[in-house]
Amino acid sequence: MKAPLSWILEHVDVPAGTTTEEITDRLTLTGLKLEAVESPGREITGPLVIGRVLTMKPEPQKNGKTINWCTVDVGDANGTGEPQGIVCGAHNFAPGDLVVTVLPGGVLPGGFEISARKTYGHVSAGMICSARELGLGDDHDGIIVLPEDAGKPGEDVRPVLGLDEETIELEINPDRAYALSIRGIAREVLVSVEGASGFRDPALRDTPPANPDGHPVLVEDPEGCPVFVARRVTGFDPSAPTPDHIVRRITAAGMRPISLAVDVTNYVMLETGRPIHGYDADKVQGALVVRRARPGERLTTLDGADRALDPGDLVVADDSGIIGLGGVMGGETTEMSGSTTSILVEAAHWDAVSMFRTGRRHKITSEAGKRNERGVDPTICEAAADRVVELLVEHGGAVADPGVTVVGTPPAMPTIQVAGDLAARVSGMEISAERSAECLRAVGCEVSGSGTLSVTPPPWRPDLTDAQDFSEEVIRLVGYDQVPSVLPTPPSGRGLTRAQQLRRRIGRTLAGEGYVEVVNFPFVGEADLDDLGLPADDPRRDLLRLSNPLSAEAAFMTSTLLPGLLRTAGKNVGHGTTDVAVFETATVTLPRHAGPAPILPVDRRPSDEELAALDAALPAQPLHLAVVATGDADAPGWWGGARQVGWADAVEAVRSAAAALGLEVEASAAALAPWHPGRCAELSVDGEVIGHAGEVHPVVCRAFGLPARSVAAEVDLDVLIDKAVHLRPAPSYSSYPVAKEDVALVVDTSVPAADVEAALRDGAGDLLESIRLFDVYTGDQVGEGRKSLAYALRFRASDRTLKEGEAAAARDAAVALAAERTGAVQRA
Template identity: 35%
Template sequence: MKFTLSWLKDHLDTEASVETIVDTLTRIGLEVESVENPAEKLAPFTIAHVLTAERHPQADKLQVLTVDAGSGETLQVVCGAPNARAGMKGVFGPPGAYVPGSDITLKVAAIRGVESRGMMCSVRELQLGEEHDGIITLPDDAPTGENYAAWAGLDDPVIDVSVTPNRQDCMGVHGIARDLAAAGLGTLKPIAVAPIAGAFPCPIEIRTDDPEGCPAFFGRVVRGVRNAASPDWLQQRLKAVGQRPISALVDMTNYVMLSYGRPLHVYDLAKLEGAIVARKAKPGEEVLALNGKTYRLDPSMTVIADDAGVHDIGGIMGGEHSSVTEATTDILIECAYFDPEGIARTGQKLALTSDARSRFERGVDPAFLDTGLAIATEMAIALAGGEPSEIVRAGEPPLGTKIVEYKPDRAKALGGVDVPADRQQAILARLGFDVTTGAAWRVTVPSWRRDVDGAADLVEEVIRIEGLDRVEATPLPRAPGVARPTATAEQLLERKVRRTAAARGLNEAVTWSFIAEAEAAPFGGSAWVLANPISEELKAMRPSLLPGLLAAARRNIARGADGIRLFEVGRRYLADGERPTLAFVLAGDRGPRHWRNGKAAGFDAYDAKAEALAILAAAGAPVDNLQALPGASGVYHPGRSARLSLGPKNALAEFGELHPAALKAFDLEGRTVVAAEIFLDAIPQKRGATGHMREAYRPPALQAVKRDFAFLVPLATQAETLLRAIRGADKQAIVGVSLFDVFTGQGVPEGEKSLAVEVILQPGEKSFTDEELKAISERIVAAATKVGARLRD
């Protein structure tokens, strides 16, 4: 919910600063997402007077302007706007100013051989709208040299508040002002609107044939309107909160909705045939909505229709056919109450969201229909003229009175804050509750607070206005004695690998389990797609943890990060269920200096392998028995990736350089990014125990012996094949085998390569004799021969 400071002060009489307002909103439970002041980014731009305008000597579509920007000197500016002319007033950006709409910083430059010292700006270049046909034209009396933002009234901070689903009363500026007034930050201004008498009977029948979905349908006609563009003040406020101005009558409905949380709709009366009715949709009916999409309806949905067909998806979005235009002369203003549950179900079925739906499904004030219609009528006449008809009230809104019994001591018992009874009564009264005191208070809930059902809700109201920061953190009581462990083997494993990854210099990230379908596509697509997602960007359950990490890497790189080392512990969602996983991504530079070349160097697949093996070792996996086999998933580069497996089928992890196609999908093309996923549920555990297979370290009593061997093998032979064969030559004596050199060239036959291997032999109770070492060496050579290797001369 966005609003400007001046908009808030239309409803709240206060002298509080924006900083105080923001702090108070957060303190009373209305979390402030952001505060932005458009004037701050437009501070360098001033009002300028164009003195002369001459054609550019080298370009027909450019002009050379001389400009007075109030600095005392005349500036030369090259301009391509067709509306630039001598004598006009416009907005000037000097060298050094940042142009937000173009993402450039101005500097003195030569354009086609003519020096230009600044820029005359358009609306879009200053992010004040989408118009870009020419530069901004200001009135002739605009003061030259003054700051444009201050003169234009743009020095008006925009506050964005996150409204929780239970606070339907704060989906309008007036409701937020009520909360601030209750917190002592000013006085709530009353809604000053008088009933507007009708000048003639309403010429169209209005009724509701769906009392369950639309209990009340109020409306009236205004004839003789002139639907032109809305005034600047209204357009400016709507633009400030992200709304696109359309016309006076449409902008009026949006303004009332944002001010009071009361959605409305306006129909072109000439486009309606017969009565206008709220009813259930008929099987197979369709409607072309204002967003340009056609929706197929079913009999569970409430619609607004006439004799010709459906015009409106009730409470969610109007139809294109009956929308108002500049040619509209007579309108019907609709102010209805729709069942919140019905709106939510319809919106979910159609996957259609709108500002109206977000308010109706929370529950708008059922007692505000007459007032809302009066405000809309008054504003429509003020903006577009016309004469109103009498009001037609079809049906009755649900106006039942809700009374809650309450005792003031509940605030201390449930909320932990001791608030005096008279203070509690004052808070509730300022929030609109009617309090009758006694042994047990009888509190009448206002019509706009659908969320309040019992005493606990009243405690919440008192405590949040008193200040959530006053609630002390109180630890839960601990039972005497030694606590028994409650973590499961899976939780202990996740804790271990998380700490290991962090200790190795990886930074933990927590990303969404929901991703866009396009992000899931490189990973084989998602087996689980949400029927009612928060947004299209959060629709698919992730088949891998890498999409979230890659998106995080992209954001960090865009903000200038040189090296990316991110990991996450979470769940993958596959067709057969959830799979606990640790994934990590390495990208960019290792650091300012590296042993490889004395300067920054990038990561490669072996870095990913090393990290994966270290984490697997910490998890208790038998890393000495792991095989690096081909066949990693298609998201990896086929020649620079592998699986770490116990046998051909049991893969514990996969690692490598990511495929260029996958990187392109995440806007990381042209970079080398390596990654790995460790499948925690595939790591074997001890039978009948919660521990893992790693045993306690027992240092040997005798010194190890190292022997080097060089073997010739075919070029296609994987080094891992040879190493695995050597490890099996003598499982008792051989405790380590590693490759330390690969050589091709002089002295090595064509089609072959030389693999140099270091073998570590560990004696047991006594040192090896020469004969024993010779026998072990012979067994190593024999084992290598079985896989096609021969000892190099």
């Protein structure tokens, strides 16, 4: 919100000598954060004076343009008192007019230096300025013509144009719509700046009572529109100019001057916070009706867009049909124009939720909608409409009709019970109940009681709905800077928790394996799950919807880390990185559908029952680990060619992470999206499934911009951490020599290699030090439907050198058990 400081100080008094910096510092401390302080004349230096045009000679040029050779009286500002010769291309002025003149040596916004220079056959010693050249607006086609009482030639024009006016820009939180007005900011200055007083409410005025002579209005949806006020003026002069002070103020506030009728409604909206709409009354047919839109209805709004309306849209209609989206934007058919002489003024209060939904639905952003959807004061509709009528009469020569239409009454504000010591308990400051009541009255609340306060918020503060809101109001007025900084004393010697230590151990392990950790947003959309190829009944499609997502395309909390990780890998590939290996450890969200979560108190520790109820309502959020890799696992070089990433690398990444926790992962064939059905492994630890790994399906690879045969894995890290061996004993090493034995076993292709390895390990006994699968063969030599698995067995005793035959005996026992369990046959 941009607000000229002089406009604010018309409605509140501050102690003499109070600087702009002091005012903005106090506003920032109480919640209206300063963004910038602007002054239109800050970039203008040098002589900028009032000039009177003495002569104006048109001179056509060869390029078809006509310039004016002017002599301008600038008094003694040029040091000679002689008229100044200036070339000007504008034509909206005449001899005798007072104009804004910058003399040589002046500098205009943008660093534009003015000097005497020869142009169009003359030496032009200065410039006659337009609003755009001074940074006051977008009007570039005509120069500024000053009123006759502006001053004498040669006098400084800055005070006349308000170039020294300071405009403060404040960041307004969405729940504080009252501050989107001069009225609201002035009220904040009153309660923020020490010594401020004399608040003059621009919405406090005597208004004519409602009578049956006003324009007929029927409100069919009083919940959507509790109050509707209509006033009419006739005999309006559409050519009447907008007064300079109104133009300057709405321009400083960031709005573009259009015409007197439109500028007045914008001016009153900025002043009071109440959006106003004006209709060309001669185009309105019959009574105004406020209702919900009906299926199939359409409206062409003021921006020229033809819009299909929704039954949830609040609209204003007459006998011809819909003429406006209530509180959001008017319709084209009743738009005020350059021929409008009769104006119907609408000041209505609209349901904030309906306004927000309509604005989002139709993608309309307007100053009126921005205020209506946040909630504005419903009690000032009559005052705002009367103020608009007053200005139209004063500056546009209009006549106010005696008829006044007022439909409905403002909704009553609820009374809330607030503990007198609540603010003290929340903030840690010594704030008495009397001080709390004083602060609440300062912001406009009605307060009664002592120990427990009965508080009724003012109508311009719909954001004050519970006790904590009122405690926040008290604390911010007492001063956030007064809240004591008390740090809790942490217990010594604890360090990281077991889970934190193990999580870091996994991160270091995967980084050592060549993976890079990434952090993704935990949001997904239905399209992401479609890209993963998940079937309709997949439990990962049961998602928690966000009530206010950052993007409509990602409106859910994710149930799997793979969409974000695959997208990250795809972006890296798209930027030319052919070899990518990334991992992420983060929580996923699995809804429990247990209903809404309770709101816990902040002034005391919640009870065990309250915490249990909160935990029961919250979704499950297990910690997952996911990896994605593509490209080459081993780079080519003099040592040989490259090795492309394969499904086994995804399995091995999980095995490495599990090994760091002292766990062994077993893999078995499975089929689950988004993995290739023939290259997917189900991973388990101690018989409990922890996740899956393998080669990503080619269709999924294409959807995420990855090369074919990319691999991925995702496992439940909470299970691994729960089963982890946190403090493992140091391994013992034997100084005696190792005995090496290799075996090749032929089994059916359906038999997992892990089952064969487990049988060999169990059969070999305690002498077995290690076992490693080093070759898999399928072909004619082993027969169709069969495969050969070659294992390297290493035997060693801790207390002696193995005797001849001991290693062979252990090998034979291992092979025998493998044959018994898996049907393995030793390959000759």
